[in-house]
Amino acid sequence: MEHGDISPGITGRTAAEIADSIRALVERGSLAAGEALPSVRTLAEGLGVNRNTAVAAYRQLAHAGLLVSQGRAGTRVADSAPLAQDGYAPDSVLRDVGAGNPDPARIPDLSSALASLAGRPVLYGEPVIDAGLAAFARDWLVPDVASPGDLRLTITNGAFDAVERLLAQALARDDAVALEDPCFLGTIRTARLAGYRPIAVPVDSEGMTPDGLRAALADGARAVVCTPRAQNPTGAGLTAQRASDLRAVLADHPYVLVIEDDHYSLLSTQPYRSIISPSHRRWALVRSVSKFLGPDMSLAVVGTDGETADRLAMRLSPGTTWVSHLLQRLALALLTDGGVRRSIAEAGAHYAARNAAFAALLSERGLDAAIGDGVNVWLRLPRPARDVSERLMRRGWLARAGDEFILDDARRPSHALRLTVHALDDAEAARLADDLAAAIRT
Incomplete structure (x- = not known):
């Protein structure tokens, strides 16, 4: 096999060139949906490039939705059929x-709150999170955070955006992430398109199982995504004993990133029980508003430890993921309205x-x-x-x-x-x- 050319015709010396080559093969039909691509190691050796260059090429195409990582099963051309997503089925008479x-x-009327939003414009360089919403969010999160003194806040465009960016600052392609099984459709999509290796942790009536989490950590999971209550799709919520058991499992893995997705929050009839102990070093609590203020209110507050907050802030620049302060003010007006x-x-x-x-x-x-x-x-x-x-x-x-x-x-x-x-x-x-x-x- 000569450097610069590898079956089935992939070429290039830089990540961009390799990605363009694969994209062209897909567009011409030379690589069909579901077809396996060379492993990162094989691709790098065949092209005479650094392994990280091959990883970057695959990652570009995974983020574009052209490739799908299946962990140890390798990387394949994405099927043209989209991954399952929540929401109404289009064009169905059923x-x-x-x-x-x-x-x-049961989604609140926004009319009166919208009228109260007039104010000065927000300019580049100002804080990412509105001061009023930050104060509300801190009061909202502090009672459920094991280390309130270390709490740092930020804002994202909803829970999907939060989980995606939290995982991206902690994981590289092919890294393992422990996910609930059965799992929320958006979380499955996020992990697979980013090229992470999902490890299934069974869920029973009390939530994520300790044995399943223990096995996932032993298999190399570097992050865990857990839904403490209203687990989607099962509706399970952590009991006090189950949360304690999971904290005990995590005690030997303090640097594994634990993300708690409390998507149902204010709607829940169950208490919030966390699997994050005061000694855990990498953690995040995500609370979005879309379930009770409406899916169009794509906003989530995120509480994290300091190191995770610093890494996450690098992915929240005004040109890419700026969260509208008008949207933040609207959410605050609604969340502080007694009615x-x-x-x-x-x-x-x-x-x-x-x-x-x-x-x-x-x-x-x-x-x-x-x-x-x-x-x-x-x-x-x-x-x-x-x-x-x-x-x-x-x-x-x-x-x-x-x-x-x-x-x-x-x-x-x-x-x-x-x-x-x-x-x-x-x-x-x-x-x-x-x-x-x-x-x-x-």
Whole structure:
């Protein structure tokens, strides 16, 4: 194999040249969707370049969505089919009970708050986080942080942006990250497109399992993403004992970055229990507002240790990820409005009540639904979920099979459905429960 040329025709001496070569091969169809690429080592040796150059080339294309890292299974050309994402299915005539959306009628009206936002313009070089929001965020986070004296704050464009940038400042391509299994779709997408190696940590009714976390750390995980309550998709929340057990597992790994994604926060009916102990050195608590102020309010406050804050700040420059101060002021106006806070609490109680009522309907029909926290119901099935979801489609329902949330492919097929039912009236909920029972019996 000659330097400068490697099968299947990849060329180049710099990361940009190698990336352009691979991109051209994909565009011409010489590299098909799903096709394996040479390992980083093979590519570097074949082209006579430094391994870091090959890594940078693959990373560029992974960030562009052209390549997907599958950990030890190597790097492949991304499939043209997009990775699964939350939200309504486009162009469907079926009743969508898999979207995972909050109820739009329970998202606060922004009109009065918008009228209060007039003020001086914000210029480059000013603090990234608005002073008023910073003060609110500190009060919001301090009670749930193990080391409040070390707390540093920043702001991001939502939870996805926060998790992506937190992982990027701690991990390199092919580094391992411990993720819940089943896992939130956005977290799966973030890890795979960035080229990290996801390690599945099983989730049960009490959240992430200690044995699973211990195994992931032994396998080299350099970061952990945990949802302490309203775990998506299962609705599980950490019990006090489970949180204590997980802190004990992490005690021997103080420099592993632990990210707690508290996406449901003000809507939750459960207490917040952290797996981060006072002695842990690298940590982050992420709280976004999209579940209760609306998905268009793409904003999250992030509390971290000092070192993580300094690294994260390097990725929050005005030209790339500046978070609009108008958006920050709007969020602050809503979050400090007594009427809005009452409506958020009422929305959380509504989701919990509707989910519990639907779980009771399922129980009457002999079906096992987890009554957790969040906007969804996690229904365990006696048969593969895709079979049941296909039968539901014939009855007019579009559900989301648990397969989309599974990290460990060896565990397929999934035997669970994630259902978003809070918008159904009583008659619709009963009809869905009947159709589910019939689809399972068929």
